[in-house]
Amino acid sequence: MRVLVTGGAGYIGSHTTVELLGQGHQVLVLDDLSNSSEESLRRVAELAGRPADFVQANVGDAAELDAAFTSFRPDAVIHFAGRKAVGESTRLPLLYYRENVAATVTLLETMAAHGCHQIVFSSSATVYGSASEPPFTEDAPTGATNPYGHTKHMIEQILADAAAADPSLSVAVLRYFNPIGAHESGRIGEDPKGIPNNLLPFVAQVAAGRRTGLQVFGNDYPTPDGTGLRDYIHVVDVAQGHLAALARLADGAGCQTWNLGTGRPFSVLEVISAYEAASGVRIPYQIVDRRPGDVAASYADVSKAGRELDWTAHRSLEQACADTVRWQAANPDGYAQ
Numbered sequence: 001m002r003v004l005v006t007g008g009a010g011y012i013g014s015h016t017t018v019e020l021l022g023q024g025h026q027v028l029v030l031d032d033l034s035n036s037s038e039e040s041l042r043r044v045a046e047l048a049g050r051p052a053d054f055v056q057a058n059v060g061d062a063a064e065l066d067a068a069f070t071s072f073r074p075d076a077v078i079h080f081a082g083r084k085a086v087g088e089s090t091r092l093p094l095l096y097y098r099e100n101v102a103a104t105v106t107l108l109e110t111m112a113a114h115g116c117h118q119i120v121f122s123s124s125a126t127v128y129g130s131a132s133e134p135p136f137t138e139d140a141p142t143g144a145t146n147p148y149g150h151t152k153h154m155i156e157q158i159l160a161d162a163a164a165a166d167p168s169l170s171v172a173v174l175r176y177f178n179p180i181g182a183h184e185s186g187r188i189g190e191d192p193k194g195i196p197n198n199l200l201p202f203v204a205q206v207a208a209g210r211r212t213g214l215q216v217f218g219n220d221y222p223t224p225d226g227t228g229l230r231d232y233i234h235v236v237d238v239a240q241g242h243l244a245a246l247a248r249l250a251d252g253a254g255c256q257t258w259n260l261g262t263g264r265p266f267s268v269l270e271v272i273s274a275y276e277a278a279s280g281v282r283i284p285y286q287i288v289d290r291r292p293g294d295v296a297a298s299y300a301d302v303s304k305a306g307r308e309l310d311w312t313a314h315r316s317l318e319q320a321c322a323d324t325v326r327w328q329a330a331n332p333d334g335y336a337q
């Protein structure tokens with residue numbers, strides 16, 4: 001197939017593009033490089049043995065998008081592009097509504113104008129909020145507690161409404177839990193700009209000596225060791241989940257949602273121990289107050305994707321830590337040359 005991957009130079013986008021190329025698909029990556037590096041695409045080409053096409057553009061730029069569709073003629077879109085920092089979204093909500101929600105409407109309008117009827121959307125377990133208790137099934141009540149989560153929730157609604165109005169439109173909504181790890185080659189991985197918001201990249205930078213210590217956001221949660229429980233899923237499992245969803249889109253129209261998780265939660269302290277074992281480095285940490293907006297526990301019921309996509313996560317937390325150690329050691333400054 002001819003697949004347009006928005007945000008394809010990013011963390012999950014680059015790992016998915018390797019899998020797409022490996023399966024023989026033609027890929028055009030459209031990315032504005034605001035939170036990614038073109039170097040990742042050079043490495044993707046190295047790993048896949050052939051390159052994806054690339055256009056530097058913002059997915060909300062209707063003229064650029066139209067030109068890309070005219071020249072590449074995609075059969076399907078995988079839509080990763082968007083801003084994803086919870087804290088930033090609270091400070092700059094309009095930026096998030098423009099770059100996540102409005103840009104997705106522009107993308108859907110361009111797809112319709114060019115007869116492209118298949119889209120896989122990068123959603124997030126954050127839409128489950130604190131409306132119900134885990135393990136979350138796809139029909140669990142949803143809600144969001146911050147503008148970033150609101151944008152994901154709104155886009156899911158937009159996609160459902162668009163699919164209801166256009167019987168030719170086929171939509172896969174993928175709710176990621178906590179993607180971690182890196183390609184086993186150590187050539188591509190997570191390269192956050194500035195201070196990492198997320199646990200694993202922060203721990204990785206502590207182990208590499210780039211940060212002095214980790215702050216653990218609360219140990220007074222109603223969990224076995226008091227720290228937050230999350231469903232950490234290897235990024236290559238997430239990438240392969242996208243290919244499984246893409247294959248499913250060809251089977252028929254409508255809007256379907258699947259969790260991409262492992263179903264097995266780990267606590268912050270368990271993650272620290274796993275990373276110490278993988279790296280051989282002690283991770284100094286101190287317990288501080290809870291982070292506003294955090295929930296105690298978030299993990300997936302993964303049976304629907306197993307049943308309908310014939311997909312399950314295979315890689316362990318230990319493997320994800322080992323792959324991150326390899327990526328971090330080979331690329332102490334990420335993709336910066």
Ligand code: WQD
Pocket residue numbers: 084086124125126177178179197198199200202214215216217218227228229230268291294298
């Ligand atoms: C994991 C656990 C923290 C950092 C968010 C978004 C989600 C997705 C992934 C984009 C929690 C604890 C963390 C630290 C800590 N984002 N923690 N010290 O919050 O589950 O999910 O990122 O796609 O949509 O909601 O991930 O990695 O930030 O936190 O103690 O320095 O680690 O409290 O329990 P989160 P996270």
